[in-house]
Every structure is written in structure tokens, then in C-alpha cells.
Amino acid sequence: MSAAAPVLGDVIMQATDVEKRFGRLQVLKGVSLDVRQRETVCIIGPSGSGKTTFIRCINHLEKIDGGRIEVNGHLIGYREKSGKLVEDTERSIARQRTQIGMVFQRFNLFPHMTALQNVTEAPVRVLGANKKQAAEEAEVLLTRVGLGDKCGTYPGKLSGGQQQRVAIARALAMKPALMLFDEPTSALDPEVIGEVLAVMEELAHEGMTMIVVTHEMGFAREAADRVVMMDDGQIIEVGPPEHFFEAPEHNRTKQFLSKIL
Amino acid sequence: MLAAIDWQVLYDRVFHPGHVWVVALERTVYISVAAQILGVFLGLAAALMRMSRFWPFRFLSGLYVWFFRGTPVIVQIFFVYFGTNLLFGFTLIPNQVGWLGGLDGAAFAGILALGINEGAYMREIIRAGIDSIDKGQMEAAKSLGMRSTLAMRRVILPQAARVIVPPLGNEFNNMMKTSSLVSFIGVYELFQDAEVHYSNDFKPVEVFLAVALSYLMLTTVWSFIQSRIERRLAVSDRSDDEISFRERMFGEGTILRGRS
Numbered sequence: 001m002s003a004a005a006p007v008l009g010d011v012i013m014q015a016t017d018v019e020k021r022f023g024r025l026q027v028l029k030g031v032s033l034d035v036r037q038r039e040t041v042c043i044i045g046p047s048g049s050g051k052t053t054f055i056r057c058i059n060h061l062e063k064i065d066g067g068r069i070e071v072n073g074h075l076i077g078y079r080e081k082s083g084k085l086v087e088d089t090e091r092s093i094a095r096q097r098t099q100i101g102m103v104f105q106r107f108n109l110f111p112h113m114t115a116l117q118n119v120t121e122a123p124v125r126v127l128g129a130n131k132k133q134a135a136e137e138a139e140v141l142l143t144r145v146g147l148g149d150k151c152g153t154y155p156g157k158l159s160g161g162q163q164q165r166v167a168i169a170r171a172l173a174m175k176p177a178l179m180l181f182d183e184p185t186s187a188l189d190p191e192v193i194g195e196v197l198a199v200m201e202e203l204a205h206e207g208m209t210m211i212v213v214t215h216e217m218g219f220a221r222e223a224a225d226r227v228v229m230m231d232d233g234q235i236i237e238v239g240p241p242e243h244f245f246e247a248p249e250h251n252r253t254k255q256f257l258s259k260i261l
Numbered sequence: 262m263l264a265a266i267d268w269q270v271l272y273d274r275v276f277h278p279g280h281v282w283v284v285a286l287e288r289t290v291y292i293s294v295a296a297q298i299l300g301v302f303l304g305l306a307a308a309l310m311r312m313s314r315f316w317p318f319r320f321l322s323g324l325y326v327w328f329f330r331g332t333p334v335i336v337q338i339f340f341v342y343f344g345t346n347l348l349f350g351f352t353l354i355p356n357q358v359g360w361l362g363g364l365d366g367a368a369f370a371g372i373l374a375l376g377i378n379e380g381a382y383m384r385e386i387i388r389a390g391i392d393s394i395d396k397g398q399m400e401a402a403k404s405l406g407m408r409s410t411l412a413m414r415r416v417i418l419p420q421a422a423r424v425i426v427p428p429l430g431n432e433f434n435n436m437m438k439t440s441s442l443v444s445f446i447g448v449y450e451l452f453q454d455a456e457v458h459y460s461n462d463f464k465p466v467e468v469f470l471a472v473a474l475s476y477l478m479l480t481t482v483w484s485f486i487q488s489r490i491e492r493r494l495a496v497s498d499r500s501d502d503e504i505s506f507r508e509r510m511f512g513e514g515t516i517l518r519g520r521s
Contacts (some may be wrong), residue, residue: 101404
């Protein structure tokens with residue numbers, strides 16, 4: 001276990017034999033993973049291994065072709081109808097997504113809204129939160145990610161690192177049960193990667209449940225409870241970071257780590 | 262050659278056009294603005310239908326553009342005004358329309374026809390605007406639990422507006438000139454005004470030169486307004502100390518100002 005690992009709770013995310021095809025290319029070949037409350041799981045692996053596709057399936061930004069994904073005990077994106085899975089209505093998919101925060105590689109902040117508006121938009125429009133209260137909470141969140149003085153600033157005037165921190169605050173504003181990070185530092189200049197990772201580490205230590213697709217091995221070593229190695233659409237190795245980085249079992253993991261470390 | 266022009270007549274038409282001309286000018290502006298607004302809404306509806314998952318919507322949207330871009334506006338105007346009467350024996354457009362400040366039926370039919378025609382062109386412009394927005398914006402909105410209608414309204418369309426406004430301005434320029442066609446169903450607007458004068462004094466060159474100048478004045482004024490709007494859009498683009506165009510137009514977001 002890593003240094004500050006909190007006590008883990010119940011299973012929050014359960015993926016079972018998830019399959020995904022893009023045309024004839026099968027990108028996920030039966031991926032199964034359980035993530036428990038307060039756990040931080042880092043997914044690593046070479047590009048094209050399916051790790052991004054996998055976490056996009058978790059909030060149904062991608063449909064799946066086989067298996068099932070449950071978050072908080074609810075099947076994601078599908079309903080069971082006489083033993084078969086059929087895609088759920090837009091309304092209930094949207095409701096499920098309010099439980100799952102997502103941070104994207106390229107931030108995807110809304111450029112026509114200030115940092116504060118980016119954070120308040122979904123709580124107000126989706127959850128029906130009181131505007132004033134949402135703004136106060138957003139200020140607290142932005143302060144937490146170190147941007148309390150940037151509330152009125154538009155994304156175009158923020159650095160990449162600042163934008164990504166706003167994006168994290170925006171996702172947190174929905175009070176999600178689970179946070180997904182899709183290579184959150186891959187589009188950043190090296191000098192600002194640290195400030196984003198610091199925010200994420202703090203989140204992990206505070207007990208947020210997180211699934212992080214990343215190439216930052218330092219972060220994985222520091223913040224992860226478990227590291228998952230994916231290759232060719234499959235999970236090939238899972239383990240706590242000490243074990244994972246010191247004594248990987250699988251050959252492909254060794255090869256990958258030797259290239260990247 | 263130029264000696265053939267009766268300068269006095271031209272001078273009078275341009276500088277002392279009289280009250281009737283003012284009424285005709287207002288009418289042209291009114292019809293153009295109303296038809297353009299109608300066109301924007303129809304275009305938006307058609308653009309959204311085009312992107313629908315429900316194929317009959319996509320089909321209808323395609324049919325709409327195919328038909329109204331493929332036939333002359335003047336024919337469409339005739340059909341809207343006289344069509345139901347001649348084909349089905351009832352009058353679709355009454356002689357007087359009570360709303361919109363009281364219009365005669367012909368002007369109303371003209372607005373309707375021009376607006377429907379315009380919608381077919383606006384659909385393409387609006388679709389291009391929506392397509393220009395990064396796909397990540399819709400994904401981010403969805404990941405926050407927004408449904409696609411809300412995401413469209415709050416996230417995509419406000420951004421697409423920046424892309425849509427310049428070609429929309431050009432469309433309106435066109436609309437003011439095309440609106441002259443409603444003179445054929447008897448609407449008293451700028452061109453009709455010119456025709457009446459022409460049949461009175463048989464001075465075609467002077468009369469039509471004067472009416473050309475009237476339209477030129479309208480389009481020139483509009484191009485100034487248009488460039489102002491565009492400049493404002495460009496300035497407010499992602500700047501933190503400028504109030505955005507959307508905020509200026511609709512007064513949104515002001516409660517959050519001055520917090521930082």
C-alpha cells in the first residue's frame with residue numbers, strides 16, 4: 001500500500017469482460033476491473049492499448065459491444081430487457097453521468113464562460129442548484145485548486161495547467177462518486193505538469209475515488225493504490241505500485257517500464 | 262449619352278423622395294428583417310433536424326433544402342400567396358393580418374416565402390457553425406450530465422454563433438435586395454415605389470437609378486453595422502476584461518462579474 005492510502009470501501013466501479021470494437025478493430029478484448037471507494041487506480045500502457053477507450057466506456061462516451069460496467073451498482077449506459085442489454089435513454093444516461101466526473105486530455109473548458117461559470121454551469125443547469133450558492137461553492141473549489149483569483153477569467157487567458165485545474169474543479173462541482181482522468185497532463189507543457197499532479201495527489205489523499213490514465217509514473221508510484229497495465233486491449237497486470245515498479249511479473253510490463261522509466 | 266438623363270428628376274427622386282418613399286423604405290426593411298429572423302429560426306430547426314438520430318427528420322430537412330434552394334424565390338412567393346387558393350380553393354393568407362403590427366396579406370405572404378427560402382440557406386450556415394465546434398465540447402458537456410439539447414443551447418450554439426454571424430450578415434444583405442421580388446405580389450415596398458413612379462412619368466433610367474441608390478444606402482448602412490458586430494465579436498473572443506457579445510446581447514453572466 002502506498003503511504004497515505006485511506007481505508008478502502010465498497011466497490012464503486014465494476015467492469016466485467018468489457019469489449020469494444022471500432023469497425024473490425026477490437027480495441028477492448030474483455031477488460032475486467034473493480035475499483036473501490038477511496039481507491040486511486042492508475043492505468044498505464046503503450047498508446048493504442050485501449051486505456052483511454054476503457055475509461056471513456058465507464059461514463060458511456062463510448063458504447064460497449066460486450067460485457068457490462070456498473071457504477072454504484074447501476075448498469076452504465078444500458079438497461080436489461082429480457083436478458084439482453086439495450087441502450088438506455090438519454091435522460092438516464094445523463095443522470096448516471098452526474099455521478100462520474102471526467103477530466104480530459106485537452107481540458108475541454110467552455111471558452112465562452114469564465115472559470116467560475118465553467119464550474120457553476122452544470123450544478124445550476126443540471127442539478128438545479130441555487131446560482132448564488134453554486135457560485136460560492138465554485139469559488140471554494142477554484143481556491144482549492146489554487147485559482148481563487150481567476151474566477152472571472154476566461155479559459156483563453158489561462159495557461160494549460162490552470163485550465164486543467166479549472167476542469168478538475170468543474171468536474172468536482174458535481175460531487176461525483178468517481179473521477180475519471182484521461183491523460184490529464186499529456187497536453188501540458190512540462191513546467192506546468194507538476195501543479196496539476198499536485199492537485200490530483202491531494203484529491204487522492206483526501207479519499208476521492210479516481211481512475212487515472214497516465215504516463216506519469218511518478219504520480220502512479222506516489223498516489224496510486226493499484227497500477228493497472230494494459231496492452232493490446234487487455235489488462236495484463238495489476239498490483240500495488242511498489243510491487244508493480246520494483247518487480248513486475250509480466251514481460252510486456254517489464255519492456256514497457258524499461259522504455260518509459 | 263449622359264445627356265439623356267433628366268438630372269432634375271433624378272435629383273428629386275434621390276433628395277426629395279417624399280413621404281411615400283419613406284413608407285416604402287420602412288416596408289422593405291421590415292420585410293427583410295422579419296424574413297431573416299424567420300429564416301434563422303427555420304434554418305436552426307432544419308440544422309438540428311439534420312443532425313437528428315431519427316431518420317425522417319433528416320430526410321425532411323434534406324427535402325426542405327433541396328426544394329427551396331432548387332426553385333426560384335419568385336415562384337415560391339407566388340405559390341405561398343396564391344397557391345392554396347388556386348390549388349385547393351381556400352385562402353391561406355387573409356387580406357389583412359392582425360399581428361406583427363398589422364400587415365396586408367401580401368406583405369405577410371412575402372415575409373413567409375422569403376423566410377422559408379432563407380431558412381434553406383441558413384441551415385447550411387448554421388450546420389457549418391455547429392460543425393466547427395470541437396467535439397470535445399459536447400463530450401465535456403455530456404460528462405457533466407447535460408442532455409444534448411441543453412448542451413446545444415448552453416455550450417455549442419453560443420460558440421457557433423461567432424462562426425455563424427459573418428455569413429448571416431451577408432445573407433441579410435442579400436435579403437434586402439431579394440425582398441424587391443415581393444413587389445410582384447403587390448406589396449408596396451421600395452421597388453414597387455419605383456415602378457409606380459416609372460409608370461407615371463416614364464423616366465426609367467432616373468427612377469431605377471434612384472431606387473438602386475436606395476438599396477445601396479441600405480446595404481451600406483448594414484455593412485457598417487455588420488462590421489461593428491463582427492469587430493465586437495472578435496474583441497470579446499476569450500478575453501477576460503471585455504464583456505462578451507452574448508452577455509451584451511442577453512445580459513447573462515453579469516452577476517459573476519467583478520468577483521475576482
